[in-house]
Amino acid sequence: MRQASIISSGYSARMGTVADQIPRMRGRPRAFDQQAALDRAMMLFWRQGYEPTSLSDLSRAMGINAPSIYAAFGNKERLFLRVLDRYLENRIGEVERALQASTAEAAVRHLLIRAARRFTSPENPPGCLVVLAAARVSPQARTIQSKLRHRRRRREALLRARIQQGIDAGELPIGTRAAPLAKFYATVFQGMAMQAADGASRSELEAVAKEALAAWPHVCSANRSH
Numbered sequence: 539m540r541q542a543s544i545i546s547s548g549y550s551a552r553m554g555t556v557a558d559q560i561p562r563m564r565g566r567p568r569a570f571d572q573q574a575a576l577d578r579a580m581m582l583f584w585r586q587g588y589e590p591t592s593l594s595d596l597s598r599a600m601g602i603n604a605p606s607i608y609a610a611f612g613n614k615e616r617l618f619l620r621v622l623d624r625y626l627e628n629r630i631g632e633v634e635r636a637l638q639a640s641t642a643e644a645a646v647r648h649l650l651i652r653a654a655r656r657f658t659s660p661e662n663p664p665g666c667l668v669v670l671a672a673a674r675v676s677p678q679a680r681t682i683q684s685k686l687r688h689r690r691r692r693r694e695a696l697l698r699a700r701i702q703q704g705i706d707a708g709e710l711p712i713g714t715r716a717a718p719l720a721k722f723y724a725t726v727f728q729g730m731a732m733q734a735a736d737g738a739s740r741s742e743l744e745a746v747a748k749e750a751l752a753a754w755p756h757v758c759s760a761n762r763s764h
Contacts, residue, residue, distance in 0.1 A: 570601070570602055570606070570610075572610060572611075573624075575600040575601070575602060575610075576620055576621055576624050578599045578600045578601070579596055579599060579600055579617060579618075579621050580624060580625055580667070581599070581662070581663060582595060582596060582599045583618060583621055583667065583671055584625075584662065584663040584665075584667045584670070584671065585663040587670065587671050587672065587673075588618055588671045588672045588675065588679055589675055589679050591614075593607065593614060596614070596617070615681065615682060618671075619685065621667075622667070622668075622686075622689075625667050625668070626668075629668075632652060632656070633649065633696065634696075635648075636648035636649040636652060637649065637697065637700045641704060641709055642700055642701050642703060642704025642705075642707075642710065643704070643709065643751075643754050645700050645704075646700075646723050646751065646754070647747075647751055649697070649723070650723070650726065650727065650730070650747035650750060650751065651744060651747055653666075653727055653730055653731070653743070653747070654730060654740055654743035654746075654747050655740060657730055657731055657734035657743060658734050658738070658739060658740040664734040664737070665731040665732065665734040665735035666728075666731035666734075668686050668689050668690060668693075669686075669690065669728050669731040669732065670731060670732070670735055671686060672686050690724070690728070693724065693727075694720055694721065694724040695720075697720040697723060697724055698717055698719075698720035701716040701719050702716040708757070710756075710757065711755050711756070711757050711758070714755050719755070722750075726746070726747070726750040729746075730743050730746055730747070733746070
């Protein structure tokens with residue numbers, strides 16, 4: 539699907555990374571593996587959320603002291619933004635691949651079914667870091683909340699564009715509106731992340747996905763024949 543590929547490549551080019559805005563630290567090479575340390579910080583932020591995670595929590599999880607954290611990553615906010623970039627490196631590709639399915643309906647199905655599997659994987663904390671890390675925060679953490687909100691809206695925009703392609707291709711009934719339909723499935727996606735955090739199993743989330751997919755608007759047989 540050429541149009542879906544265009545959406546994917548355009549999205550990647552526009553998004554850049556959060557860390558693009560962070561000044562690079564200069565000096566001697568660090569005596570620890572920064573990527574491994576970021577992965578450990580990511581798991582902690584994912585499990586606990588942004589604000590509840592303290593610098594001492596991060597120091598223990600990352601295996602480095604607070605001065606080394608500041609020297610390598612800056613403050614807690616900058617560290618989280620680096621973590622967010624690393625988290626999205628893998629997840630953006632999954633979303634893009636799902637949205638390149640042959641039809642808009644198949645794209646949404648892939649997105650939700652894969653989410654059910656990913657949100658409940660024993661290899662990671664449950665749910666989605668982008669959905670869960672800063673749902674409610676103090677004024678001091680509003681920048682982080684805004685960054686995560688932006689990422690969620692970009693994912694919804696990708697979904698809306700893919701649904702619009704399906705409408706334009708005649709896959710959905712005349713009069714279908716892409717924006718509210720994308721909002722509905724984005725809400726299901728985020729709700730599945732919350733349910734996973736509350737202990738929902740993969741099979742339960744797959745059942746939710748299937749119920750949501752049953753609401754997909756189909757072109758009736760009579761209209762297809764014309």
